[in-house]
Amino acid sequence: MDNTTEFALTPVNHNLTNSSCSRDNVLKTVVFPVLYSILFLLGLSLNGLAVWVFFSIPSRSHFIIYLKNIVVADVLMTLTFPFKVLSDSNMASVGMRVFVCRVSSVLFYLTMYISILFFGLISIDRCRKTLQPFKGTNAARLAHRKLLSGAVWGSLLALSLPNMALTSRSPTSANFKCGDLKTAAGLRWHEVVNHVCQVIFWGNLVTVTICYALITKELYSSYARSKACRAGGAKRRAGTDGGTVKGQRQPRRKSVSSNVFLVLAVFFVCFAPFHFARVPYTMSQTRGHLFDCNLKLFFFQLKESTLWLSSLNALLDPLIYFFLCKSFRTTLFKTLRLPPGTYSWLTGSGSGPNTAEDQTPT
Numbered sequence: 001m002d003n004t005t006e007f008a009l010t011p012v013n014h015n016l017t018n019s020s021c022s023r024d025n026v027l028k029t030v031v032f033p034v035l036y037s038i039l040f041l042l043g044l045s046l047n048g049l050a051v052w053v054f055f056s057i058p059s060r061s062h063f064i065i066y067l068k069n070i071v072v073a074d075v076l077m078t079l080t081f082p083f084k085v086l087s088d089s090n091m092a093s094v095g096m097r098v099f100v101c102r103v104s105s106v107l108f109y110l111t112m113y114i115s116i117l118f119f120g121l122i123s124i125d126r127c128r129k130t131l132q133p134f135k136g137t138n139a140a141r142l143a144h145r146k147l148l149s150g151a152v153w154g155s156l157l158a159l160s161l162p163n164m165a166l167t168s169r170s171p172t173s174a175n176f177k178c179g180d181l182k183t184a185a186g187l188r189w190h191e192v193v194n195h196v197c198q199v200i201f202w203g204n205l206v207t208v209t210i211c212y213a214l215i216t217k218e219l220y221s222s223y224a225r226s227k228a229c230r231a232g233g234a235k236r237r238a239g240t241d242g243g244t245v246k247g248q249r250q251p252r253r254k255s256v257s258s259n260v261f262l263v264l265a266v267f268f269v270c271f272a273p274f275h276f277a278r279v280p281y282t283m284s285q286t287r288g289h290l291f292d293c294n295l296k297l298f299f300f301q302l303k304e305s306t307l308w309l310s311s312l313n314a315l316l317d318p319l320i321y322f323f324l325c326k327s328f329r330t331t332l333f334k335t336l337r338l339p340p341g342t343y344s345w346l347t348g349s350g351s352g353p354n355t356a357e358d359q360t361p362t
């Protein structure tokens with residue numbers, strides 16, 4: 001037996017002899033199952049509605065193509081929650097808990113990184129649209145974006161599949177952990193994937209931050225230019241329409257800042273805590289001899305708490321579609337038979353049929 005396999009087996013034996021280190025406390029067996037059940041019910045309803053709306057919108061922009069990928073990832077992620085609930089609350093059979101380690105947890109992480117990557121691509125697209133507003137798209141570019149989407153799914157699937165295949169050992173005790181089912185190669189691959197996923201997350205966080213900083217800068221300078229221009233015009237017209245112009249610009253500026261904040265806030269709140277917590281937790285899984293069992297339990301609970309925040313993303317994404325995508329709002333209102341422009345006070349812009357389909361940056 002090589003060292004890696006030995007580390008994987010150590011925690012099981014440790015926990016069997018030290019009940020204070022058991023993962024089966026109220027947090028894992030009650031609190032998180034309740035929280036995930038709520039996420040499942042709300043997430044399935046909102047994402048189900050989002051699928052219905054999106055699939056009646058033609059994929060006529062890069063932005064819509066990327067959002068459709070995110071909605072598919074979110075639906076798949078939401079469908080993994082019931083398995084986690086049953087497994088963590090100890091209501092699942094051993095076979096189902098093995099399935100959770102092998103398949104549903106891997107699918108969960110896969111969909112999480114799909115969303116992260118597409119948010120990065122969306123930020124680049126919004127940035128391009130702001131800096132080059134008159135550069136449109138065409139059938140060839142749309143086809144490229146569809147190919148790119150396929151490549152994103154394909155490469156993350158290739159990264160994740162070994163995590164399924166190499167989780168092939170049989171459980172040797174009733175309270176096994178996912179790491180206990182992994183072969184030596186499986187544990188090494190698990191570590192590699194987690195390093196790659198850290199790079200994916202932090203790379204995308206930097207991309208999103210830079211893109212939205214550029215968008216904000218460009219929009220505020222164009223706002224300042226048009227304000228100065230309009231103020232000059234208004235003065236020349238003896239101030240008759242100056243107040244009206246100012247009144248029209250204000251909501252747009254408000255919507256720009258709040259929408260920029262929304263995407264960044266989701267990235268920071270949902271994903272950043274998990275990626276901090278994941279590093280020591282993965283080490284405790286693959287280099288167990290470096291940690292005592294209380295420390296392993298602490299890192300496990302930290303990882304589980306921050307993982308719930310990441311799962312919350314599946315619920316927050318439909319809000320992002322609503323605020324970011326005019327076509328989504330328009331089609332949603334049509335589907336719900338609400339008049340166009342409903343909640344325009346909230347989004348700071350119209351949602352009528354004549355509004356641009358994916359205007360930057362709202």
Ligand SMILES: Nc1ncnc2c1ncn2[C@@H]1O[C@H](COP(=O)(O)OP(=O)(O)O)[C@@H](O)[C@H]1O
Binds near residue numbers: 102160164177194
């Ligand atoms: N970033 C990832 N991408 C794909 N699969 C992953 C990723 N992180 C963990 N996994 C896989 O998901 C399963 C559960 O992992 P993990 O959450 O670390 O275990 P545990 O539930 O014991 O804490 C394992 O099979 C693991 O290899």
